[in-house]
Amino acid sequence: MSKRALITGITGQDGSYLAEYLLGMGYEVHGVVRRMAMQNQLMRLERISHILDKLILHAGSVENYGSMFRIVESVKPDECYHLAAQSFITESFEDGHSTLNTNIIGTFNVLSVVKELTPECRFYFAASSEMFGRVTESPQNELTPFHPCSPYGVSKVAGYDLTRHFREAYGMFLVSGILFNHESPRRGMEFVTRKISRGVAMIKLGMADSLCLGNLEAKRDWGHSRDYVQVMHTMLQADKPDDYVIATGETHSVGEFCEYAFGELGLDWKNYVAIDDQFKRPHDIPLLLGDYSKAKTELGWAPTTKFAELVREMVQEDVRLLGGE
Ligand code: GDP
Helix, strand or coil, X not given: CCCEEEEEXXXXXXXXXXXXXXXXXXXXXXXXXXXXXXXXXXXXXXXXXXXHHHCEEEECCCCCHHHHHHHHHHHCCCEEEECCCCCCHHHHHHCHHHHHHHHHHHHHHHHHHHHHHCCCCEEEEEEEHHHCCCCCCCCECCCCCCCCCCHHHHHHHHHHHHHHHHHHHHCCCEEEEEECCEECCCCCCCCHHHHHHHHHHHHHCCCCCCEEECCCCCEXXXXXXXHHHHHHHHHHHCCCCCCEEECCCCCEEHHHHHHHHHHHCCCXXXXXXXXXXXXXXXXXXXXXXXXXXXXXXXXXXXXXXXXHHHHHHHHHHHHHHCCCC
16 A cells, blocks of 8 residues: 655645655655635646646645644545745744744644644654754754744744654654755745746846845855755654754855856846845844755765756746746
């Protein structure tokens, strides 16, 4: 019999790649989708439209304990990937309450329901490098202290701690992947990498003449989402539950991302990028750089997509989506 996986956040970037990956391994894949998304499939289910007939979707939301109870009771998953979250940092400054509610109470609900109904189910929590925040050491590993700099970062520390607490208190197989930034052509438009790849494509195709950004100095460790979802699955096949940093071990500034992205289409970014203070944050993280050696040693994992390939894929895909060659 095939294994059953339940994914919260299946309509997002990671959820869609993970669903593809698990289907490819013969899993029966279930997803939690907001009722509103079910009613607006074209827009909200865009990232999973090509595999929709292979998935089993359930209307519900992680904030609603009752709906999660009903879903877990009917699916009885072998593995649960809890990816659903409000993940845009700027939004977390503007509406901290919703971010904390979805990301903390939502995680508590999913953990509680799994403990109640399917305590043998292996559970993955999507933790984040934003938990490190204002870092005191570089690169960051599993022992680096957390110092989050946004309501989002704070909410992820709480989710990470809840996952650890349930593991220690009830002996369940629960893990957190501390994933550094990971991007792809499916990244939401509000994130800087996709904003840049889309902006470059628009400029090249004559649909825009400039691109406004905020802090160009910030440095991030950017990997590819497709590489990162595979290790989520690997973590759940391990002999014992543990937490892992997942990163590339390289860091690049936002300015450098621009340089590569514009360069991909033969343009000089300095001629097109303008600074607009509205895109700066009350508190930004200057540098993130991950040390994935524990995942490499214990899980045999390493990233496969290099920075330049990631930028190229994103830019070329945006040109294609906008009708260019
Ligand atoms: P994050 O690392 O999860 O916050 O991912 P983002 O892609 O949203 O932001 C990455 C970095 O890019 C942060 O340091 C932002 O301050 C910086 N940045 C600079 N300009 C922009 C912009 O116009 N939009 C966004 N989202 N980030 C920007």
